[in-house]
Every structure is written in structure tokens, then in C-alpha cells.
Amino acid sequence: MGLHHLIAKLKKWIKILEAKTKLLSSSFLLEERCRFLSVFSISTADVELPGEFLMPKSNIHSHYYIRIAQFMPRVELVQKHNMSARRLFIRANNGKIYPYLVVNDACLSDSRREERVLQLLRILNIYFEKRKESSKRHLLFTVPRVVAVSPQMRLIQDSPSVVTLKDVMKTHYVKKGIDEDTAVSLYYERLAAVQARGEQSTHQVLRDIFKEIQSTIVPEVVLKEWAQRTYPGAADYWTFRKQFTTQLTMLQFAEFTLHLSRLSPEMLQIIRASGRLNVGYYKFEIDDNK
Numbered sequence: 001m002g003l004h005h006l007i008a009k010l011k012k013w014i015k016i017l018e019a020k021t022k023l024l025s026s027s028f029l030l031e032e033r034c035r036f037l038s039v040f041s042i043s044t045a046d047v048e049l050p051g052e053f054l055m056p057k058s059n060i061h062s063h064y065y066i067r068i069a070q071f072m073p074r075v076e077l078v079q080k081h082n083m084s085a086r087r088l089f090i091r092a093n094n095g096k097i098y099p100y101l102v103v104n105d106a107c108l109s110d111s112r113r114e115e116r117v118l119q120l121l122r123i124l125n126i127y128f129e130k131r132k133e134s135s136k137r138h139l140l141f142t143v144p145r146v147v148a149v150s151p152q153m154r155l156i157q158d159s160p161s162v163v164t165l166k167d168v169m170k171t172h173y174v175k176k177g178i179d180e181d182t183a184v185s186l187y188y189e190r191l192a193a194v195q196a197r198g199e200q201s202t203h204q205v206l207r208d209i210f211k212e213i214q215s216t217i218v219p220e221v222v223l224k225e226w227a228q229r230t231y232p233g234a235a236d237y238w239t240f241r242k243q244f245t246t247q248l249t250m251l252q253f254a255e256f257t258l259h260l261s262r263l264s265p266e267m268l269q270i271i272r273a274s275g276r277l278n279v280g281y282y283k284f285e286i287d288d289n290k
Contacts, residue, residue, distance in 0.1 A: 011181060027076045030088075037071045042093055049092055050100060050155045051145025055122050067093045080158070087158060101156040102149075111154060113283045117260060118143050124254075141250060142276040161272040165265035168226045169218070183217045230272060243275035251279055259286045 031038040049066045072089035078101070079085075086102040105111040121141040128134040128141075145157040173180050190209045194201055214220060227244075231237040255263055261283045269278040 025077070027074050030071055030073055030075050033075070038073060040068070040071055042067060042069045049090065049098060050147040051157060054119070054145060054147075055126075069093045072097065087160070088155075099158045099160060100145075101158045103154050103156055105152055105154060110281075110283065111148075114281060115146055115148070117258075117282045117284065118146055120258070121254065137246070139246065139250060141254070142247065142271070142278045144278060159271050159273065162269045162278065163272060164270070165223070165268050168223060168270075169265075171226060172218070172222050178217060183213050186213055186217065240275040244270070244277065247275075247277035251277060259284060261285050 029038075047068045049068060052065050069091045072091060074089070076087040077084065078087050080101055080103075083103065085104075088100050088102055090098045090100060092098060121143045125140050125143065128139050145155075147155045149155055170180060172178075173182075187209055190212065191201060194205055199205070227240060228237060231240050251263060251268075254260060261267075261281065262285075263279065267279050267281050269280060271278060
């Protein structure tokens with residue numbers, strides 16, 4: 001069996017499994033899995049919100065911490081970070097509801113490396129808040145709270161309004177009636193045709209393939225059209241565009257100066273409620289040989 005036939009069969013089975021996954025229940029009651037959490041209240045125990053002590057508070061209300069009032073009765077099953085996770089909703093004593101993802105980590109070392117990067121970004125936010133120029137421009141990294149519950153399980157602060165660039169692309173494919181793998185398939189077909197002629201895959205050849213994909217399948221305005229549909233008002237669209245560009249610039253600056261892992265589309269998460277950007281899988285990548 002050739003490699004192309006194997007890839008085609010894998011794509012077929014992936015679509016079958018995805019279709020069956022959509023038929024499964026997307027939520028369950030917390031009482032069915034953990035009765036203790038379902039009956040938990042602030043009178044049961046005085047427990048702070050997960051991640052509340054990650055950074056010290058520097059204001060005059062440093063003695064005040066947000067505490068867990070109760071756990072909401074329904075838990076959602078979501079697909080995040082290329083894995084299946086459970087979204088738990090916690091109501092705090094300030095009346096707000098905080099969603100958290102319960103994630104089982106397959107690779108313990110990578111998750112710990114990611115937590116170190118997030119801790120560094122939290123420390124940098126303190127200095128950004130103290131500087132006048134950065135403070136008045138609201139230049140802050142969006143750092144979610146990540147708490148290790150066990151060696152293989154973490155609680156990650158989440159938002160139901162988060163979408164990735166991959167989700168934006170899927171929306172474009174569904175709207176145009178195009179298969180999700182069309183762009184990738186076209187890329188490898190053109191690359192195989194070039195290699196069959198005995199030519200080298202130069203930068204110009206790759207650039208021509210990229211331009212062909214842009215002109216036929218994925219136009220340059222995919223993200224812009226998505227933003228215009230999501231934020232139909234002129235003021236909302238302008239605010240989102242400003243927030244998006246500011247956050248993206250800060251992430252690229254941190255990636256370059258701190259030698260972080262290269263930013264890819266599936267890593268970038270857009271919080272639609274605020275326009276801020278969050279990044280998953282950030283790790284230090286320092287080459288000692290250079």
C-alpha cells in the first residue's frame with residue numbers, strides 16, 4: 001500500500017470518527033460523577049479560586065482573595081488543545097462564573113515547561129503595569145491560570161468564547177463547501193509534480209504554490225471577513241482590530257526575545273469577548289549549539 005493510499009484511508013476514518021463524536025453527549029451532570037463537588041458550598045470549606053495565589057497582589061486589598069462559592073451543576077465536554085477536555089464552571093463569592101478546563105496531560109515535561117513560560121509572562125506583566133507608556137496602552141500579556149492538580153492533570157482557565165485560527169479556517173471551508181484538507185492536498189500535489197519533473201523545490205516554486213492556494217482556496221481576507229461577521233459594528237470591529245494587532249505584536253516580541261517556540265495557527269487562541277490573544281504550548285527553545 002502506497003503512502004498516498006494510506007493517507008487517504010486515514011482521512012476517511014478521521015471523518016467517520018469525527019461524525020460519530022458529534023453524536024455523543026456534549027455535557028453531563030456533575031452530580032453523576034462527583035457528588036461531593038456538586039454539594040460543595042462556601043460554608044463547606046474556605047477554598048480559594050484555582051490559581052488565585054499564582055501572583056502576589058500589590059494593591060491595598062491584598063488580603064482579599066476570590067473564593068469558591070459553588071460548582072455549577074453541568075460539565076461540558078469540549079475539544080481543546082488537540083485533546084478532549086472537560087469544562088468545569090465555578091461560581092465565586094463575587095458572583096462571577098469562572099470556567100476551567102480539566103485536562104489530562106500526556107507529556108508531563110512539556111506541560112511543566114509551558115507553566116514556566118506562563119509564570120515568566122506574569123512577571124513581565126508586573127513591569128508593564130508599572131511603566132507609564134505601557135500601562136496607558138494596556139500592554140499586557142494574556143496569561144491564563146494553570147494549576148497542576150496531579151502529575152497528569154491540570155486546571156486551565158478557559159473562556160467559552162475562545163476560537164483558534166484553525167476554527168476560523170474551518171468556518172471558511174464550511175461556508176464555501178470545501179473539504180478541510182483541500183489546501184494541504186493541493187500543496188503536496190503541486191510539490192509532487194515539481195519533483196516528478198526532476199526540479200528542485202526552490203523558494204520561488206513554494207511561493208508560486210502558496211499564491212495558487214491563496215487565489216483558489218484560501219484568500220488573504222479570511223480572517224478579516226470572519227472579524228467583520230463577528231463584530232458587525234464599526235466601533236467593535238475597530239476595537240478588536242487594535243487589540244488583536246497589539247496582542248499579536250507582543251507575542252511576536254516575546255517569541256523573538258525569549259527564544260520561545262515558533263507561533264503556529266493552532267497555538268493562537270482568540271478570545272472573542274475581549275479581542276485578546278492567548279497562546280498554548282509556548283515553550284523555551286534555546287539551541288545551545290548557536
